Amino acid sequence: MPESQFHRRSLYILVALLVVAALAVAAVKIHFFGFSLSNQAEFFYQVDCAVSFDPEPEKPVRISIALPEPPDGWAFGLDPGTPFQIEDGNGRRRMVLELASPVRQNRASCRFRLVPAPSRRAPLPAAPEQDVSVVVSDASRAAAKAILDRVDAEKKLAPAELVPALLGQLGAMPRREKRALVPVSAGDETVEAAILLLELRGIPARAVRGILLDQKRYLQQPDNYLDVWYGGAWHIFRPGTGTEETPREFLILQRSDRSLYEIAGVKRSSIGYSVTKVPAGAERLNQIRAQILEKRDLSDFSLFSLPASEQNAFKRLALLPLAILLIVLIRNIVGIPTMGTFMPVLIAMAFLEMKLLPGLVNFVLILTVGLLIRAWLSKLNLLMVPRISAVVVVVILLMQLISVAANFLNFPEFVDATFFPIIIIAWTIERASTTWEEDGATNTLKQLVASTCAAAICYFILSSAYLQYVLYTFAELNLIILGVILLLGTYTGYRFTELMRFQPLVKK
Amino acid sequence: MxxxxxxxxxxxxxxxxxxxxxxxxxxxxxxxxxxxxxxxxxxxVDDKLRTKQLAIRYGVATAELIGSIESQYQVRSFLDLVANAPDFVIKPGHGSGGRGILVITHHDGVKFHKPNGEICDYDFIYEHISNILSGLYSLGGQVDYALFERCIDFxxxxxxxxxxxxxxxxxxxxxxxxxxxxxxxxxxxxxxxxxxxxxxxxxxxxxxxxxxxxxxxxxxxxxxxxxxxxxxxxxxxxxxxxxxxxxxxxxxxxxxxxxxxxxxxxxxxxxxxxxxxxxxxxxxxxxxxxxxxxxxxxxxxxxxxxxxxxxxxxxxxxxxxx
Known part of the structure; x- marks a missing residue:
């Protein structure tokens, strides 16, 4: 039939659109907002940069701190609570705080965060300008050449080997000799000397100051490191040992061409950095990351922008489409009849709140007592609506009774009976009781057991924390579930139970 | 067993x-x-009265219609309806799968005999009709009416x-x-x-x-x-x-x-x-x-x-x- 083919084709197109839309939104979330597909609890670094100072009387204080350069795969952002602001001055972004006079404090803290953002690549480092003319005195040049000849006379060593060797050599030298090489420089002698030596060899190098993130230290002073350019990238070496640091754990706080911090209006000042590793769930990290990556406006469309109470409600709802898909599978593909279409899903959601075993016991208890009371009610010749209403009231009272009794007997896991969908249970009781009268006990129990098993199966799938995380964080994946449900709507094949039911029709 | x-x-x-x-x-x-x-x-097909009317119009033979009860206040007077019928069947107007069908093979206005020999009373039938009206046997629980027909003489x-x-x-x-x-x-x-x-x-x-x-x-x-x-x-x-x-x-x-x-x-x-x-x-x-x-x-x-x-x-x- 061409008409049905048309319907089918438009359905396929619709489903394809749904799937593409869902995947596209998920991809945007992963790549641009840095949402994580893994629900593994992670951490972020919280760095406190504390500046202590003695304010001069009657003068405003202005503090400006160099913006840290996070390593690859990490995103930097100011803590929302910090008083510091990011300012753009002469193309250099710095963290700035201005305190109006009179300044009564002698300490200011700038808190910022480094959040793992796998898709975040640091901008490709600019290659240094090659024509650095080394301005150095003849005495220094001769001394430097002597050192270089000692380390690598034939100029054979590659930079990766040359730098550690040089640093080792310099480390063994007395401080005075190093100072003689670079008499005018104010920085760390070993680093400055190494820069001079490398530049004589035509290898660009610079001094950086930074901290290692994985070392937990309080009010840490930034250490001096040597940054060497070769092989198209900068490499960071620790001057004392000559070892190369993995850039993933190294936070550059300052480069040689800018100041670590500037402060005006004070007499004395010092700076210290404290790094804290803050464990955080994937959901919170996603949120912070989206804020940091300055996609706040866009990510506000996600469920995370809602108040916490609404978020919790939606967290539970996030799994509902999957559960409903399960019901479609159980009814239309497996072919198990359940008592009430969505009853098992709602019971399973209640199990989620109460854990399976207490939930099952509660459910069977409420159902049994409810059925007994319903059997008694049927003797009173009540009309249907008042009778079901009476069952609803009885179910509510039963739940209260179970909760109070469980509380009294100290079974905390049974206290949460309130999570059962009351109306659904009342209808289940009503339906079970009429089925009992008309189709007999066997059929009723069969259907009830099938429904409870379906609820338990739903429970096991829905209780997966990972599924809950993924379907909540990437709510658009529910569009794919919608597509699958639509496709199942056209499934005209046999149900699994029919393979048994119609087995006698197959001639041997 | x-x-x-x-x-x-x-x-x-x-x-x-x-x-x-x-x-x-x-x-x-x-x-x-x-x-x-x-x-x-x-x-x-879901509305039995409508089916009956269609059947009569198209010359399809059906059981003889006695009447119907649509409202709860009429239930009390169901005896008037069946007074002249020695036997009757009560069906929910929107029932399905034979649910809610009550067959009375003979009665004297007090005792009502079911086909299996059981005898039921006025109250039983009253409740049955009430249940039908409240939608217990209808698809989706909608408000229903009760249809009275003569028994088929099998x-x-x-x-x-x-x-x-x-x-x-x-x-x-x-x-x-x-x-x-x-x-x-x-x-x-x-x-x-x-x-x-x-x-x-x-x-x-x-x-x-x-x-x-x-x-x-x-x-x-x-x-x-x-x-x-x-x-x-x-x-x-x-x-x-x-x-x-x-x-x-x-x-x-x-x-x-x-x-x-x-x-x-x-x-x-x-x-x-x-x-x-x-x-x-x-x-x-x-x-x-x-x-x-x-x-x-x-x-x-x-x-x-x-x-x-x-x-x-x-x-x-x-x-x-x-």
Whole structure:
């Protein structure tokens, strides 16, 4: 039939659109907002940069701190609570705080965060300008050449080997000799000397100051490191040992061409950095990351922008489409009849709140007592609506009774009976009781057991924390579930139970 | 006592079912009910009063209508309604699957006799009508009315084959062709009711001549009635041609393309339409030991207007559906 083919084709197109839309939104979330597909609890670094100072009387204080350069795969952002602001001055972004006079404090803290953002690549480092003319005195040049000849006379060593060797050599030298090489420089002698030596060899190098993130230290002073350019990238070496640091754990706080911090209006000042590793769930990290990556406006469309109470409600709802898909599978593909279409899903959601075993016991208890009371009610010749209403009231009272009794007997896991969908249970009781009268006990129990098993199966799938995380964080994946449900709507094949039911029709 | 036979359920492949022409539930819903039955036409079969009116207009014989009760305040006066009827049946106007049907074989205004010999009183019937009105037996629990009909005077021909109850012939009618048929016979286990899932026996009938072809209960072949011991092979459905005629006529009174017609035989009036069903079940295949799909597909493969008259459709069906 061409008409049905048309319907089918438009359905396929619709489903394809749904799937593409869902995947596209998920991809945007992963790549641009840095949402994580893994629900593994992670951490972020919280760095406190504390500046202590003695304010001069009657003068405003202005503090400006160099913006840290996070390593690859990490995103930097100011803590929302910090008083510091990011300012753009002469193309250099710095963290700035201005305190109006009179300044009564002698300490200011700038808190910022480094959040793992796998898709975040640091901008490709600019290659240094090659024509650095080394301005150095003849005495220094001769001394430097002597050192270089000692380390690598034939100029054979590659930079990766040359730098550690040089640093080792310099480390063994007395401080005075190093100072003689670079008499005018104010920085760390070993680093400055190494820069001079490398530049004589035509290898660009610079001094950086930074901290290692994985070392937990309080009010840490930034250490001096040597940054060497070769092989198209900068490499960071620790001057004392000559070892190369993995850039993933190294936070550059300052480069040689800018100041670590500037402060005006004070007499004395010092700076210290404290790094804290803050464990955080994937959901919170996603949120912070989206804020940091300055996609706040866009990510506000996600469920995370809602108040916490609404978020919790939606967290539970996030799994509902999957559960409903399960019901479609159980009814239309497996072919198990359940008592009430969505009853098992709602019971399973209640199990989620109460854990399976207490939930099952509660459910069977409420159902049994409810059925007994319903059997008694049927003797009173009540009309249907008042009778079901009476069952609803009885179910509510039963739940209260179970909760109070469980509380009294100290079974905390049974206290949460309130999570059962009351109306659904009342209808289940009503339906079970009429089925009992008309189709007999066997059929009723069969259907009830099938429904409870379906609820338990739903429970096991829905209780997966990972599924809950993924379907909540990437709510658009529910569009794919919608597509699958639509496709199942056209499934005209046999149900699994029919393979048994119609087995006698197959001639041997 | 019901005996449980413990055996592992046998499973067959979907392919072998397809080869046997078996119609599955999903396919029935999607390819037949949804395609050939428009939602708007469902009241033709779901509303029993409407079915009755249609039947009268199209000359389809049905049980005699006594009246109906629509409101709760009328329930008290149901005795007035049945005062002149020695027997009656109360049906929910929107019931399905035989739910909520109460049969009273004779009464004196105080004692009401059910077919199984039980006697019930005014209150019982009062409550039953109230339940019907409140929608207990209707689809989706909507407010309903109670329909009063005269009992069908069942012909004795089936008495050997049924434990109490009302044997009725189910005919599946597709695009005006009767395609498959069975007679449902009550057993002790089914409590005198003719519902297959409650343990009644379904005996498949040949469309050609109405002769029994196969019999099954609980998905298993049976040859003799479990309670009366009568051999189903001896069963004869009288007035078979009238059954077919009645079923084919039903296709003219409603635009529904795929439905089941339930027909009972009255001793004096012959076959009468009990009710129509827009979602006839699939157990008829088991009762016939044959799949329905191949028959439906044969009808679908016919060019439009291949058999313009009722008689031609019946003739085609009798020729092809044994």
């Amino acid at each position: 019901k005996r449980f036979r413990l055996s592992l359920p046998r499973i067959v492949s979907p392919r072998s079912l397809r080869r046997a022409g078996v119609l599955g539930m999903n396919q029935r819903n999607h390819a037949y009910i949804m395609r050939y039955n428009r939602r708007a036409d469902y009241p033709d 012909s004795d021909v089936y008495s050997r084959f049924s434990f109490q109850g009302v044997p009725d012939v189910r005919l599946i009618v597709f695009k005006g062709y009767p395609v498959m048929s069975m007679i449902r016979l009550a057993t002790k286990e089914s409590d005198g009711r003719a519902n297959l899932h409650q343990g009644a026996v379904g005996v498949g009938l040949s469309i050609r001549d109405g002769r029994p072809r196969f019999a099954a209960s609980h998905n298993r072949e049976v040859t003799h009635h479990p309670d009366t011991g009568a051999a189903f092979s001896e069963l004869v459905v009288p007035h078979w041609e009238e059954h077919l005629e009645l079923a084919a006529r039903c296709a003219e009174m409603t635009p529904l393309g795929y439905f089941g017609a339930d027909i009972a035989t009255d001793r004096k009036r012959g076959p009468l339409l009990l009710e129509l069903n827009a979602r006839p079940g699939l157990a008829i295949q088991i009762a016939n030991g044959q799949g329905l799909l191949s028959r439906l597909q044969l009808i679908e493969s016919l060019p439009p207007g291949a058999h313009p008259t009722r008689a031609e459709k019946i003739a085609f069906a009798r020729e092809h559906f044994d």
